[in-house]
Amino acid sequence: MRLVLVNPSFQTRVRRIAQTSVGPPLGLAYLAAAVRAKGFEVRVVDANVFGLSEARAAAAAFDLQPDVVGITAATPTIARAGEIAGHLKALDPGITTIVGGPHATALPARTLAEFPAVDIVARGEAEGSLPALLAALDRGASRRALTDVPGFVLREEGGSVVDTGAAARLDCLDRLPLPARDLLPMRRYRTVDSDRFTTMLAMRGCPCSCVYCYVPELFGRRMRYRSPAAVVAEMDEVHARHGVTLVSFVDDTFTTRREWVEEFSDHAQTSGVARRVRWTCLTRADMVDRALLAAMRRAGCLRIEFGIESASAAGVAFLDKGQSEEKVLAAFRDARAVGLSTMGFLILNIPGETEADIVSSFELARRADPDFLQVSFLTPYPGTALRAEAERRGWITTDDWSRYLFLRDIVLDHGGLPPAKLERIYSQQMRRFYLRPRTAIKFGRLVLGGRSELRPLMRTVMLGLAGLLAGQSEGDRREP
Numbered sequence: 001m002r003l004v005l006v007n008p009s010f011q012t013r014v015r016r017i018a019q020t021s022v023g024p025p026l027g028l029a030y031l032a033a034a035v036r037a038k039g040f041e042v043r044v045v046d047a048n049v050f051g052l053s054e055a056r057a058a059a060a061a062f063d064l065q066p067d068v069v070g071i072t073a074a075t076p077t078i079a080r081a082g083e084i085a086g087h088l089k090a091l092d093p094g095i096t097t098i099v100g101g102p103h104a105t106a107l108p109a110r111t112l113a114e115f116p117a118v119d120i121v122a123r124g125e126a127e128g129s130l131p132a133l134l135a136a137l138d139r140g141a142s143r144r145a146l147t148d149v150p151g152f153v154l155r156e157e158g159g160s161v162v163d164t165g166a167a168a169r170l171d172c173l174d175r176l177p178l179p180a181r182d183l184l185p186m187r188r189y190r191t192v193d194s195d196r197f198t199t200m201l202a203m204r205g206c207p208c209s210c211v212y213c214y215v216p217e218l219f220g221r222r223m224r225y226r227s228p229a230a231v232v233a234e235m236d237e238v239h240a241r242h243g244v245t246l247v248s249f250v251d252d253t254f255t256t257r258r259e260w261v262e263e264f265s266d267h268a269q270t271s272g273v274a275r276r277v278r279w280t281c282l283t284r285a286d287m288v289d290r291a292l293l294a295a296m297r298r299a300g301c302l303r304i305e306f307g308i309e310s311a312s313a314a315g316v317a318f319l320d321k322g323q324s325e326e327k328v329l330a331a332f333r334d335a336r337a338v339g340l341s342t343m344g345f346l347i348l349n350i351p352g353e354t355e356a357d358i359v360s361s362f363e364l365a366r367r368a369d370p371d372f373l374q375v376s377f378l379t380p381y382p383g384t385a386l387r388a389e390a391e392r393r394g395w396i397t398t399d400d401w402s403r404y405l406f407l408r409d410i411v412l413d414h415g416g417l418p419p420a421k422l423e424r425i426y427s428q429q430m431r432r433f434y435l436r437p438r439t440a441i442k443f444g445r446l447v448l449g450g451r452s453e454l455r456p457l458m459r460t461v462m463l464g465l466a467g468l469l470a471g472q473s474e475g476d477r478r479e480p
């Protein structure tokens with residue numbers, strides 16, 4: 001039984017971003033390791049990093065002679081996943097096609113209905129359920145017999161759709177095998193700060209309830225942590241095996257448990273990993289203080305990223321973010337004081353927001369003064385509270401999933417500012433933020449302070465400048 005996992009390309013729609021930052025498909029690397037540990041053969045095709053079209057991605061997967069092809073997708077790539085499945089079925093109708101990831105998890109039955117070449121949809125984390133499904137397929141189980149394997153929604157031979165129920169959440173993350181990075185083209189991944197980079201996950205879940213976010217649904221509200229020692233050991237391993245010098249933690253709220261971060265920081269420092277591997281992370285502004293940030297800096301942290309979100313009280317209340325302006329300003333001030341580079345996020349097109357509100361959000365961003373600022377448009381991703389409200393109120397302008405790119409497209413119309421006006425304010429304000437003499441000074445300091453490598457940072461600056469000067473809506477937006 002051979003499984004091929006595919007990461008569809010999304011670079012074609014975010015070209016400028018893709019040139020500065022391309023990360024590995026971490027979820028697929030986790031799945032590949034879990035499946036391999038159960039004795040199945042597995043390969044990964046990262047169509048994204050090579051910018052492969054759907055036809056070429058399918059051909060690359062087909063060349064590896066798969067029995068089963070598993071494709072990952074977020075909302076904007078779900079149609080691409082469906083297309084890849086279609087090309088595969090045309091090449092060999094006997095290949096079983098499975099799609100997983102956040103979009104398929106939120107809309108499993110609809111995904112099957114919209115993409116007829118997809119046989120099975122996986123719900124949620126699949127390190128436990130996918131090997132069980134492969135084992136059943138290996139035994140030659142019929143589609144009907146597969147209904148005993150929890151974690152999937154599948155199309156039966158007659159065309160009816162069966163939901164096998166939710167798979168159990170993985171309780172002990174330390175028992176999972178490390179992501180199979182040996183199956184990925186590790187030298188191709190890069191970020192703003194380094195060309196020797198990978199991503200890592202230290203915990204799963206989030207206890208918060210920001211209306212636009214799908215993470216609490218996907219991974220649950222209860223936090224599950226890996227042990228700090230296991231995370232540090234993985235950092236050592238990626239350095240020794242793949243020459244990685246920069247790790248980006250993709251955890252959404254890295255500092256939810258203070259003691260965990262302290263223990264991790266101690267361990268990274270005393271083991272010497274902090275000198276070999278630097279790292280970046282993302283968290284909430286109200287979950288840090290100066291002492292914690294100083295410990296993280298000593299442990300090799302280069303950059304920390306916080307949501308600024310909005311300056312208007314109504315905006316923050318709508319998002320259910322529950323953080324104050326004082327906390328935001330204090331977090332950036334403290335991070336800077338201990339020598340961390342920073343990134344901030346703003347969200348535009350919040351219901352009730354006026355032009356003056358947006359201008360004050362950018363004003364707040366200038367006061368917080370992150371080194372990098374990413375601005376997105378509020379987007380109603382399936383499965384979120386925002387989606388439910390937007391559907392109820394008729395705010396959704398399209399279900400063309402490829403347009404659900406929050407850095408580019410506006411798909412929410414609540415009768416606020418028209419898209420053209422939002423775009424114009426966005427471009428003007430981004431130029432005001434970045435085209436300041438202090439930006440050049442800050443970037444110079446990042447390189448001199450060893451927090452960014454010169455080449456990747458220059459690449460980002462040149463591409464960003466081109467976007468800002470052209471006033472394009474896509475070019476000057478960075479990925480987290």
Ligand code: B12
Nearest residue numbers: 024026027070071072074075100101122125126214405406
């Ligand atoms: C890192 C990250 C990125 C990176 C991706 C780099 C990479 N190649 O991995 C970048 C910055 C490029 C990115 C971009 C975007 N992202 Co993003 N991202 C994340 C983040 C923070 C971590 C992803 C991760 O590695 N998770 C850990 C692994 C273990 O989980 P996983 O990938 O979901 O995989 C597990 C399961 O889903 C399942 N599974 C996944 N695929 C498959 C396939 C099969 C066959 C099976 C059986 C199971 C399965 O099993 C896996 C193992 O447990 C998540 C939040 C989160 N905590 O997950 C958001 C998240 C996935 N992103 C999100 C969004 C919105 C986006 C963007 C649309 C934003 C934008 N720019 O407009 C784009 C879309 C990119 C795309 N693919 O189309 C949303 C997705 C919502 C949705 N419905 O799509 C999330 C959930 C964040 C949120 N706040 O809600 N993202």
Ligand code: SF4
Nearest residue numbers: 206208210213215252
């Ligand atoms: S945005 Fe961050 S803090 Fe809010 S629910 Fe999502 S992961 Fe949690």
